Amino acid sequence: MKKEELFNYRKLSDGELKSYQDNGYLIIKGIIKPEGVKQMQQECMVAWNKEKESFDPNKSWLQNSLLVNIHHQASTVRDYYFEGPLVDIASQIIGPNVKGATSQLTFKMKGNTKPFGWHQDNGYGELEPYNAITTLTALDDTDRGNGCLWLIPGSHKQGQIRVQQDADQKKSQSEIIVEADDKLAVPIEMKAGDTLLFNCWMLHKSDGNYSNDRDRRILFLRYADADAVEVYNERKPRLGRLVKGKTKFEEVKAFEAEL
Numbered sequence: 188m189k190k191e192e193l194f195n196y197r198k199l200s201d202g203e204l205k206s207y208q209d210n211g212y213l214i215i216k217g218i219i220k221p222e223g224v225k226q227m228q229q230e231c232m233v234a235w236n237k238e239k240e241s242f243d244p245n246k247s248w249l250q251n252s253l254l255v256n257i258h259h260q261a262s263t264v265r266d267y268y269f270e271g272p273l274v275d276i277a278s279q280i281i282g283p284n285v286k287g288a289t290s291q292l293t294f295k296m297k298g299n300t301k302p303f304g305w306h307q308d309n310g311y312g313e314l315e316p317y318n319a320i321t322t323l324t325a326l327d328d329t330d331r332g333n334g335c336l337w338l339i340p341g342s343h344k345q346g347q348i349r350v351q352q353d354a355d356q357k358k359s360q361s362e363i364i365v366e367a368d369d370k371l372a373v374p375i376e377m378k379a380g381d382t383l384l385f386n387c388w389m390l391h392k393s394d395g396n397y398s399n400d401r402d403r404r405i406l407f408l409r410y411a412d413a414d415a416v417e418v419y420n421e422r423k424p425r426l427g428r429l430v431k432g433k434t435k436f437e438e439v440k441a442f443e444a445e446l
């Protein structure tokens with residue numbers, strides 16, 4: 188099936204760009220068409236069921252809810268990540284040169300009651316320049332009943348929050364939780380096929396999925412400047428597929444070029 192039949196290609200208007208800059212986030216409705224959602228759900232569930240067991244409260248968020256590099260296993264996700272409408276949209280925000288920085292499923296299946304505390308995505312893997320974008324594409328309708336995302340509009344303006352973690356915490360990929368005022372938070376309710384974009388400094392969290400009958404499946408994709416470096420890793424370039432423009436790093440140029 189052609190990509191145009193799966194995805195809605197469009198650019199952000201000036202008003203949307205301004206809203207993104209001011210508030211730090213934006214919701215784009217219906218970026219994936221129903222057939223695209225169906226295909227992604229099917230492919231992602233094959234990968235998910237191969238690797239994941241049912242929810243275990245004694246396991247970490249990573250074990251219960253994340254499946255990294257999903258674009259290696261799901262071809263519709265790969266097309267969406269590398270050549271879908273988010274690429275041009277990311278370029279409108281980041282600039283002419285863009286790479287994919289992360290792809291993963293964040294699936295909170297029914298009964299997965301583990302919350303995910305307040306954090307910035309740049310707290311987990313600090314990238315510079317500070318214009319990386321997180322995109323969360325809903326593969327199910329998501330609302331307060333099944334653990335939707337919450338964020339604090341404008342909170343990106345406080346910049347990088349430095350969290351102290353010792354070597355053991357870093358190694359065990361323990362959760363980074365920052366202080367935030369719940370009263371300022373807004374729930375981000377979406378329909379399957381919608382996507383939420385936000386700034387790398389946006390404070391966000393999610394509650395558990397307390398629904399008995401509704402999964403909350405989200406595709407998490409992050410985009411960064413093609414020359415973005417990992418501040419926490421001797422400023423080495425983040426390896427991620429170049430999706431637009433050029434890069435000064437040979438290793439980025441070559442990375443997943445064959446995919």
Ligand SMILES: O=C(O)CCC(=O)C(=O)O
Nearest residue numbers: 293303308391393405407
């Ligand atoms: O999917 C969620 O509920 C939270 C995901 C999230 O905040 C993250 O992966 O950074």
